[in-house]
Amino acid sequence: MDTRQSTTEAASGAEAAQAAETAPAPERAGGGGGADTGDPAAAGAGRRRLPGWAVPAAVVAVLALLPFSTLPLPGVFEGPLNSPATLQLLATCLVFAGLATSYDLLYGRLGLLSFGHALYFASGAYFAALLMELLRLPLVAAAPLAVAGGTLLALVLGAVSLRVSGIALAMVTLAFAQAGSILVTRDPGRATGGEEGMPLEMGLVPDAFVGVFNTANLYWLAVAYAVVAAGVVWWLDATPTGRVWRGIRANEQRVEVLGVNPYPYKLAAFTVAGGLASLGGVAYVVVSGGVTPVVTTAEFTLTLLVMVALGGAGTRWGPMLGAVLYTYLDHRLLDVAASEGFASLPAVLRAPLSQPLFILGMLFVVMVYFFPGGLAALPARVSAALARRRRGRHPQRR
Numbered sequence: 001m002d003t004r005q006s007t008t009e010a011a012s013g014a015e016a017a018q019a020a021e022t023a024p025a026p027e028r029a030g031g032g033g034g035a036d037t038g039d040p041a042a043a044g045a046g047r048r049r050l051p052g053w054a055v056p057a058a059v060v061a062v063l064a065l066l067p068f069s070t071l072p073l074p075g076v077f078e079g080p081l082n083s084p085a086t087l088q089l090l091a092t093c094l095v096f097a098g099l100a101t102s103y104d105l106l107y108g109r110l111g112l113l114s115f116g117h118a119l120y121f122a123s124g125a126y127f128a129a130l131l132m133e134l135l136r137l138p139l140v141a142a143a144p145l146a147v148a149g150g151t152l153l154a155l156v157l158g159a160v161s162l163r164v165s166g167i168a169l170a171m172v173t174l175a176f177a178q179a180g181s182i183l184v185t186r187d188p189g190r191a192t193g194g195e196e197g198m199p200l201e202m203g204l205v206p207d208a209f210v211g212v213f214n215t216a217n218l219y220w221l222a223v224a225y226a227v228v229a230a231g232v233v234w235w236l237d238a239t240p241t242g243r244v245w246r247g248i249r250a251n252e253q254r255v256e257v258l259g260v261n262p263y264p265y266k267l268a269a270f271t272v273a274g275g276l277a278s279l280g281g282v283a284y285v286v287v288s289g290g291v292t293p294v295v296t297t298a299e300f301t302l303t304l305l306v307m308v309a310l311g312g313a314g315t316r317w318g319p320m321l322g323a324v325l326y327t328y329l330d331h332r333l334l335d336v337a338a339s340e341g342f343a344s345l346p347a348v349l350r351a352p353l354s355q356p357l358f359i360l361g362m363l364f365v366v367m368v369y370f371f372p373g374g375l376a377a378l379p380a381r382v383s384a385a386l387a388r389r390r391r392g393r394h395p396q397r398r
Helices: 005-021 038-042 054-068 084-107 117-134 139-161 168-186 213-236 238-255 262-288 297-309 318-337 345-351 356-370 376-393
Strands: none
Touching: 054 084, 054 213, 054 262, 054 376, 084 168, 084 297, 084 318, 117 139, 117 168, 117 262, 117 297, 117 345, 139 168, 139 262, 168 297, 213 238, 213 262, 238 318, 262 376, 297 356, 318 356, 318 376, 345 356
16 A cells, blocks of 8 residues: 555545444444443533543452452352352453454444354464474463464455455355364364364463462453453554444445545454454463364354343443353353252253253343343443433423
């Protein structure tokens, strides 16, 4: 791209962003965005606003200090917050929170429906495990190579997939993901372990991540990944490139008319999202101690889609909230279904309730039907309902 073209696209990008802002409000998939797109003047009139970094910094501080807490939460976790079982569950939730944020970069920010995002997550996990097993590389050397390999894979497959759009894009990405899943399951050269998966070579993992006593370090690793994924997506969304992304989501044809070629912007988002997913795969294989073909399937990508829609697509916190809630319920419902109290329920209730996917599916339907903006939109909806109630009691204040 020469200087003249860059200048033209930069100017056009600003126009595209302005066009996106003046365009009719986009209908978020699943209704997301309600919490982050409200009128600031109406929402914050007369109230002093906190700095933009205050809430994220507080959340990170709370997450970082959690392993030092001995607070028991009966019914929520099996042990106190600093117990290995609780920290392991929270670490898994945070890894998927970061992964869902990377998927939201495509689905929530640009409106690109990809069914192949699991491929990049799996590539990060399998590349790291293979490099350690075949080349005997330590984790600190295998991890950046695995992320680089997953990012390059996303760049190449994105360059091909983004030649089409809409349902065709979904089908092309699904085809690539299925090919990757079949390749892993077929176990070429007995390298991937087939359906049994691959355990991590613990002798090549730093001692700080080995053993039950070091579960807190695994938890902090998951926190670090979630912070990196959210930080990259939020920072990019605030840049001029992010404004063009929003313009593409609002009306891609209008962006083209203004002189901006959407393809490189979509490819950049596809590559960044794939790189973040690969980084999540590396974090996952360390936290879990291995990887199985489950993370290569298209069903896993559909799970990511449910997480994002459940939390609120295109919002700041929604994908993370949806991923944490979905992962937590997926694990805890299995424990509840195996409890003695659950066995005493009538068979007509025990049969469906013993299937976590059934309960999660019903929860998803309820959320989409009654709260189309997802979890992130709940505070705004509750505030609006309370305001309407107050106006009903005191009509003179209208």
